[in-house]
Amino acid sequence: MMESNTLQFALELPRDHFHIKVEQSLSLDSIWGIMGSSGCGKTSLLRCLAGLEKGVQGKITCNGRTWLDSEQGVFLPPEQRGIGYIFQEARLFPHLTVMGNLQFALKRATPDQSALSFDDIIEQVGIRHLLERTVDKLSGGEKQRVAIARTLVNAPSLLLMDEPLASLDWSSRLSIMPCLKQIQREFNIPVVFVSHSKEEVARLADNLLLMHQGQVIEKGSCRRLINRLEDQGNNDQKLSALDATVLEHHPHYGLTDIQVDGHQLHVGQLDIPENTQVRVVLPASEISLTLTPLESSSILNCIPVHVASVQEQGNHHVLLCLSLGEQELICQITRKSFDRLQLGVGKDVFACFKSSGLEVV
Numbered sequence: 001m002m003e004s005n006t007l008q009f010a011l012e013l014p015r016d017h018f019h020i021k022v023e024q025s026l027s028l029d030s031i032w033g034i035m036g037s038s039g040c041g042k043t044s045l046l047r048c049l050a051g052l053e054k055g056v057q058g059k060i061t062c063n064g065r066t067w068l069d070s071e072q073g074v075f076l077p078p079e080q081r082g083i084g085y086i087f088q089e090a091r092l093f094p095h096l097t098v099m100g101n102l103q104f105a106l107k108r109a110t111p112d113q114s115a116l117s118f119d120d121i122i123e124q125v126g127i128r129h130l131l132e133r134t135v136d137k138l139s140g141g142e143k144q145r146v147a148i149a150r151t152l153v154n155a156p157s158l159l160l161m162d163e164p165l166a167s168l169d170w171s172s173r174l175s176i177m178p179c180l181k182q183i184q185r186e187f188n189i190p191v192v193f194v195s196h197s198k199e200e201v202a203r204l205a206d207n208l209l210l211m212h213q214g215q216v217i218e219k220g221s222c223r224r225l226i227n228r229l230e231d232q233g234n235n236d237q238k239l240s241a242l243d244a245t246v247l248e249h250h251p252h253y254g255l256t257d258i259q260v261d262g263h264q265l266h267v268g269q270l271d272i273p274e275n276t277q278v279r280v281v282l283p284a285s286e287i288s289l290t291l292t293p294l295e296s297s298s299i300l301n302c303i304p305v306h307v308a309s310v311q312e313q314g315n316h317h318v319l320l321c322l323s324l325g326e327q328e329l330i331c332q333i334t335r336k337s338f339d340r341l342q343l344g345v346g347k348d349v350f351a352c353f354k355s356s357g358l359e360v361v
């Protein structure tokens, strides 16, 4: 059945030593991340969706419009799919100014591609101060912002991004991530992006596709699947992504109360209205465990949790999955602490962490 606001695909891409075979339906009201180990086919899948792979077989429909139907001989080229494609590197005209690059895209936009205001785009992407600068004098992060703005000029109905932040340093990534979220919210443009970085995905993605050897092995919410990436041999920092609601601000203390699955937590003061839904990221190394609630401690957050699973991390560390209602916390402690507290699956403990350990994204 064809559905609106949905990207549906059942496709195959045969290659000499590799074969992609996927069938999925993605609701286009959110940001989707595609993750999986190197060489599992993430980029190839994105290129198939964009119309950049000629050998693809099967069907793709987006918002009820057929992009590919190989049995019927339908293959829409990328420019007719109404997508914006962002590569790892910005691919701008280096000798032109930022404005020159944007004007080049504006001239090529068709009349129905003028839904977004030029002014809103440069405001949201944060490049107003760069308009007169020549592109080859910009930093990597600035170039990538310009590339995003140039893509938005064509008012895409879907943004496909292949490791858009991979070539940037961490501070540039941190500054662009809110901008990508803002684009999805303000312009209502869904995003599908490929990433290697769990930290990036935890901050950006609402939903995830996990790939392995050319197939999608899991599909679901980011907070449920983010910790499944361990199984993919992903070695970056272990963390939890939690959904929370902003409760109340305490300017006197510079703190804000948020609620996660019925538990009240304290974070550094947020400039976000009360009752807003937010995503919280908490590194596994920030959590300590106690058998009784902390009473005389400077640590503000202490919540009861249940040890749901335990995983060895080399000889000296243990990774615990802690359930708190519907959500999960991932905590890494030493083997010595694990033994000393006589922890194990099924045990009820308290997870404690400082307000500064929580990052609201």
Ligand SMILES: Nc1ncnc2c1ncn2[C@@H]1O[C@H](COP(=O)(O)OP(=O)(O)OP(=O)(O)O)[C@@H](O)[C@H]1O
Pocket (backbone or CB within 6 Å): 015, 016, 017, 018, 036, 037, 038, 039, 040, 041, 042, 043, 044, 045, 196
């Ligand atoms: N143009 C091509 N022709 C033939 N094989 C290719 C081509 N491009 C990629 N491959 C192969 O297809 C497989 C999937 O590659 P792809 O780049 O999609 O993986 P990936 O998950 O994006 O990897 P990475 O995370 O390392 O970027 C790999 O085995 C790769 O060697």
